[in-house]
Amino acid sequence: MYETNYHKAGSTAEAGDLISKSDDAKILGGGQTLLPTMKQRLAAPSDLVDVTGIPELQGISESGGGVSIGAATTHSEVASSDLVKQKLPGLAALASGIGDPAVRHMGTIGGSVANNDPAADYPAALVALGASVVTNKRELGAEDFFTGLFETALDEDEIVVSVNFPGAAASAYSKYPNPASRYAMAGVFVAKSSDGSVKVAVTGAGQDGVFRMGEMETALGGNWSPDAVAGIAPAADGLLSDLHGSAAYRSNLVTVMAKRAVAAAS
Amino acid sequence: MSKVSMVLNGKSVSADVEDRTLLVSFIREVRALTGTHVGCDTSQCGACVILVNGKAVKSCTMLAAQADGAEVVTVEGLASNGALHPVQAAFRENHGLQCGFCTPGMIMSAVDMINRYGAGNLDEDTIRHELEGNICRCTGYHNIVKSIKAASDQMAGMSQAAE
Numbered sequence: 001m002y003e004t005n006y007h008k009a010g011s012t013a014e015a016g017d018l019i020s021k022s023d024d025a026k027i028l029g030g031g032q033t034l035l036p037t038m039k040q041r042l043a044a045p046s047d048l049v050d051v052t053g054i055p056e057l058q059g060i061s062e063s064g065g066g067v068s069i070g071a072a073t074t075h076s077e078v079a080s081s082d083l084v085k086q087k088l089p090g091l092a093a094l095a096s097g098i099g100d101p102a103v104r105h106m107g108t109i110g111g112s113v114a115n116n117d118p119a120a121d122y123p124a125a126l127v128a129l130g131a132s133v134v135t136n137k138r139e140l141g142a143e144d145f146f147t148g149l150f151e152t153a154l155d156e157d158e159i160v161v162s163v164n165f166p167g168a169a170a171s172a173y174s175k176y177p178n179p180a181s182r183y184a185m186a187g188v189f190v191a192k193s194s195d196g197s198v199k200v201a202v203t204g205a206g207q208d209g210v211f212r213m214g215e216m217e218t219a220l221g222g223n224w225s226p227d228a229v230a231g232i233a234p235a236a237d238g239l240l241s242d243l244h245g246s247a248a249y250r251s252n253l254v255t256v257m258a259k260r261a262v263a264a265a266s
Numbered sequence: 267m268s269k270v271s272m273v274l275n276g277k278s279v280s281a282d283v284e285d286r287t288l289l290v291s292f293i294r295e296v297r298a299l300t301g302t303h304v305g306c307d308t309s310q311c312g313a314c315v316i317l318v319n320g321k322a323v324k325s326c327t328m329l330a331a332q333a334d335g336a337e338v339v340t341v342e343g344l345a346s347n348g349a350l351h352p353v354q355a356a357f358r359e360n361h362g363l364q365c366g367f368c369t370p371g372m373i374m375s376a377v378d379m380i381n382r383y384g385a386g387n388l389d390e391d392t393i394r395h396e397l398e399g400n401i402c403r404c405t406g407y408h409n410i411v412k413s414i415k416a417a418s419d420q421m422a423g424m425s426q427a428a429e
Contacts, residue, residue: 032327100400101398102375
């Protein structure tokens with residue numbers, strides 16, 4: 001790892017100030033992606049601004065029938081929260097499957113969404129549940145927030161403060177983890193809102209990161225059962241293809257994961 | 267350089283270290299506690315697992331500065347008054363190791379697992395699932411799982427006996 005300067009911010013204002021005064025600062029959450037990237041010298045920020053101690057980034061609370069989760073909340077805290085388990089069981093299950101227990105004790109929801117790894121789990125939940133990302137500057141819908149491969153709508157000095165999830169009548173996530181890295185090779189989050197509308201979001205498979213499966217949404221709107229999506233697969237030409245799996249393989253995985261997710265949510 | 271202070275195995279310690287110093291380097295090189303191992307150095311293998319504020323973390327994927335003010339326990343901090351921790355004793359009793367390199371991380375993950383689930387509440391499936399982030403390249407998992415199950419059950423017996 002190249003040299004860097006570590007700062008612990010006490011407020012979003014202080015964090016913003018530290019970032020603007022640095023040559024090339026990065027915001028540090030739990031560090032479970034950023035630190036390995038720095039160790040490989042793929043990133044070399046002049047400064048790290050640790051935001052995990054900022055009071056407004058903490059905690060899980062009920063908000064408008066749904067749940068608001070502070071950006072510094074760890075995956076382990078989301079997975080074990082009684083409120084999340086009760087309101088959005090699919091989200092709690094998703095968090096319990098990220099990385100491994102030690103990674104879940106450090107990694108944060110804010111860090112995960114800000115990084116927007118195409119194989120990360122959270123983006124699928126945010127898009128399918130229609131969540132919004134609250135920053136120190138504004139509130140953005142999930143689909144406007146995730147803009148591409150490792151790309152978000154965040155400005156350099158913009159800090160994710162919390163993620164607001166509306167309630168859902170049913171939600172579930174199913175992923176096919178890479179056997180070595182445990183990252184999703186395809187992960188599908190299905191959500192049915194209280195008005196009956198359905199959203200299906202896919203992670204791990206798309207070349208541009210998370211995407212919605214409109215055809216599956218329509219099918220599930222009429223018939224909420226695994227059979228409804230059994231014959232629907234995304235076109236392989238927009239999917240990732242690498243040594244772990246071809247685009248055609250991932251396309252098939254999306255169908256299988258969607259069926260499993262609907263079965264788990266029924 | 268920053269001054270980093272923490273309670274390490276019950277003892278207050280502090281040192282001036284470069285900001286990029288990993289917690290595992292602080293423990294091994296600054297504090298000379300070499301029980302915590304660096305296996306893969308890429309957060310996969312879990313040989314470096316320690317407890318920070320009571321929770322298992324990979325100390326190769328955390329800066330010492332992030333642990334400033336924290337309570338840190340390494341494998342050296344488990345035994346008390348010369349008596350092995352029940353998890354350590356169970357690993358010895360059940361031959362829960364082959365070459366021994368992954369053992370400190372396995373033991374710390376086991377302690378964390380028993381803390382979270384409660385002694386006596388671990389079955390084999392759960393233990394295997396929970397060991398997802400700890401790799402044994404000797405593939406000695408069978409006896410590692412047996413050791414953790416034995417420790418969990420024995421600790422449940424101990425807490426019952428104390429009641």
